[in-house]
Amino acid sequence: xxxxxxxxxxxxxxxxxxxxxxxxxxxxxxxxxxxxxxxxxxxxxxxxxxxxxxxxxxxxxxxxxxxxxxxxxxxxxxxxxxxxxxxxxxxxxxxxxxxxxxxxxxxxxxxxxxxxxxxxxxxxxxxxxxxxxxxxxxxxxxxxxxxxxxxxxxxxxxxxxxxxxxxxxxxxxxxxxxxxxxxxxxxxxxxxxxxxxxxxxxxxxxxxxxxxxxxxxxxxxxxxxxxxxxxxxxxx
Amino acid sequence: xxxxxxxxxxxxxxxxxxxxxxxxxxxxxxxxxxxxxxxxxxxxxxxxxxxxxxxxxxxxxxxxxxxxxxxxxxxxxxxxxxxxxxxxxxxxxxxxxxxxxxxxxxxxxxxxxxxxxxxxxxxxxxxxxxxxxxxxxxxxxxxxxxxxxxxxxxxxxxxxxxxxxxxxxxxxxxxxxxxxxxxxxxxxxxxxxxxxxxxxxxxxxxxxxxxxxxxxxxxxxxx
Numbered sequence: 001x002x003x004x005x006x007x008x009x010x011x012x013x014x015x016x017x018x019x020x021x022x023x024x025x026x027x028x029x030x031x032x033x034x035x036x037x038x039x040x041x042x043x044x045x046x047x048x049x050x051x052x053x054x055x056x057x058x059x060x061x062x063x064x065x066x067x068x069x070x071x072x073x074x075x076x077x078x079x080x081x082x083x084x085x086x087x088x089x090x091x092x093x094x095x096x097x098x099x100x101x102x103x104x105x106x107x108x109x110x111x112x113x114x115x116x117x118x119x120x121x122x123x124x125x126x127x128x129x130x131x132x133x134x135x136x137x138x139x140x141x142x143x144x145x146x147x148x149x150x151x152x153x154x155x156x157x158x159x160x161x162x163x164x165x166x167x168x169x170x171x172x173x174x175x176x177x178x179x180x181x182x183x184x185x186x187x188x189x190x191x192x193x194x195x196x197x198x199x200x201x202x203x204x205x206x207x208x209x210x211x212x213x214x215x216x217x218x219x220x221x222x223x224x225x226x227x228x229x230x231x232x233x234x235x236x
Numbered sequence: 237x238x239x240x241x242x243x244x245x246x247x248x249x250x251x252x253x254x255x256x257x258x259x260x261x262x263x264x265x266x267x268x269x270x271x272x273x274x275x276x277x278x279x280x281x282x283x284x285x286x287x288x289x290x291x292x293x294x295x296x297x298x299x300x301x302x303x304x305x306x307x308x309x310x311x312x313x314x315x316x317x318x319x320x321x322x323x324x325x326x327x328x329x330x331x332x333x334x335x336x337x338x339x340x341x342x343x344x345x346x347x348x349x350x351x352x353x354x355x356x357x358x359x360x361x362x363x364x365x366x367x368x369x370x371x372x373x374x375x376x377x378x379x380x381x382x383x384x385x386x387x388x389x390x391x392x393x394x395x396x397x398x399x400x401x402x403x404x405x406x407x408x409x410x411x412x413x414x415x416x417x418x419x420x421x422x423x424x425x426x427x428x429x430x431x432x433x434x435x436x437x438x439x440x441x442x443x444x445x446x447x448x449x450x451x452x453x454x455x456x457x458x459x
Binding site for chain 2: 075078079080081082116117118119121142145146149150152153171172173174175176198199201202204205206208209211212213
C-alpha cells in the first residue's frame with residue numbers, strides 16, 4: 001500500500017483530490033470519490049466531497065439532482081459491509097439513465113464503496129470504479145476491500161484533522177506498545193509472539209490496531225512515528 | 237442457514253427483527269440476568285442504532301429464528317471501547333480490519349420443545365453455524381480479526397467447540413458475571429476447526445450475503 005506514505009500530503013481539499021488521483025493511477029482505477037457527513041461545519045445537505053470525477057460530471061450530477069437517485073449515497077452511509085455495485089442489479093428507469101451518463105463521463109462500470117464508521121458517529125464513503133472484466137474484478141475485489149478500508153479510514157482522519165476536528169493524541173495500550181517495541185528491536189511477529197507468550201495472530205491484531213492509531217502505513221512507519229512521539233524507549 | 241442483514245434493511249423484515257429483539261430480552265435479561273434494558277419485552281441498546289450488521293440463523297424448513305449475533309466495526313462506537321473498557325484499561329484495540337461481535341444468542345425456544353440430547357445438539361449446531369457465518373462474512377469483507385466481550389459460560393462453550401480465542405486484558409467481575417474480552421483468529425484455521433465441530437463443508441450463508449426473497453418466504457412460513 002505505497003499510496004499511504006503520501007497521506008500527510010493531504011492538507012486541504014485540492015491536495016485530497018491529488019492524493020486520490022495518485023491512488024487511482026497506482027491501482028489502475030477509473031475514479032475515486034470520498035464523501036463525508038458529520039464533519040464539523042458540514043451538514044447532511046452540504047457534505048464534504050473530494051472526487052477525481054471530471055468537473056462536468058459533478059456539475060451534471062448536481063443539475064440533475066442525482067443525489068436523490070444515486071444508490072451509493074442512498075444505501076452506503078448506513079452500511080457496514082463494503083458495497084459492490086453489482087448488488088444493485090440491472091438498473092432500470094432513471095437509474096439506468098444515471099449509470100449510462102456516468103459511464104459517458106468516464107465512471108467505471110464496476111464499483112466498490114467502502115463505508116467509514118468514525119469514532120464519534122461521523123461517517124464517510126470511499127468509492128472506486130473500474131472497467132475490469134467480471135473475472136478480474138472478482139479477483140481484485142478482496143485486495144481492494146482490505147487496502148481501501150484502511151486507506152479510507154486514514155483519509156477520513158486526515159480530513160477531520162484539516163477540518164479542525166482535533167483528533168485524539170495517539171495513545172497505545174501496553175500490549176500494543178510491547179509489540180511495537182519488539183518490532184523496533186528487529187523482531188518478527190512470530191518472535192514477538194514467543195517473547196510475549198501470545199499467539200502470532202494476537203500480535204498481528206495488536207500491530208494492526210497500533211498502525212491504525214498511529215496513522216501508520218507499515219510496522220516500520222509505526223515504529224518511527226511512535227519513536228518520534230516518545231512512546232518507545234531506547235535507540236531506534 | 238445464516239442471513240447477513242444490514243441494519244438499514246431491517247425494515248424489510250420487521251417480524252424477524254422483532255423476534256430477534258424479543259429473543260435477546262429472554263436470553264440476556266431473563267435467562268442470564270444481565271443488566272440490560274428491556275422495553276416492551278424487547279432488548280434494544282444504543283449500539284443497535286450504530287448500523288451494525290446482524291447475522292441471523294434461521295431454520296431452513298420452518299424459518300424459525302434459531303439464533304443471532306451483531307457485528308460492529310471497532311473504528312466507531314462499540315461495546316468494548318464504550319462500555320467494557322475496564323477489561324482493557326490501557327486502551328482497546330481498534331482498526332477498520334477488526335470487528336466486534338456482541339449479543340450472541342441462541343433462541344431458547346429451539347430447545348424447549350425437545351428432549352435434552354436433541355436440544356443440546358441444536359444449541360451446539362446453531363452456535364457453530366453462527367460462528368462459521370461470522371468467519372465467512374468477515375473473510376469476504378477482508379476482515380482479519382474479531383473481538384468480543386463475553387461471560388464465563390460463553391467462554392466454556394467456545395472451548396467445547398474448539399473455537400479458539402486469546403484473552404485480551406484481564407477478566408473482570410461485572411455484577412454477577414465474570415466478563416472476558418477475547419480475540420478470535422478468523423482465518424482458514426478457525427474455519428476448518430468450526431467446520432469439523434459442526435460438520436459443515438460448504439458455505440452457511442444464504443445465497444451470498446443477503447437474500448431478501450428467501451427471508452420473506454421464510455418469514456411467511458412462520459406465520
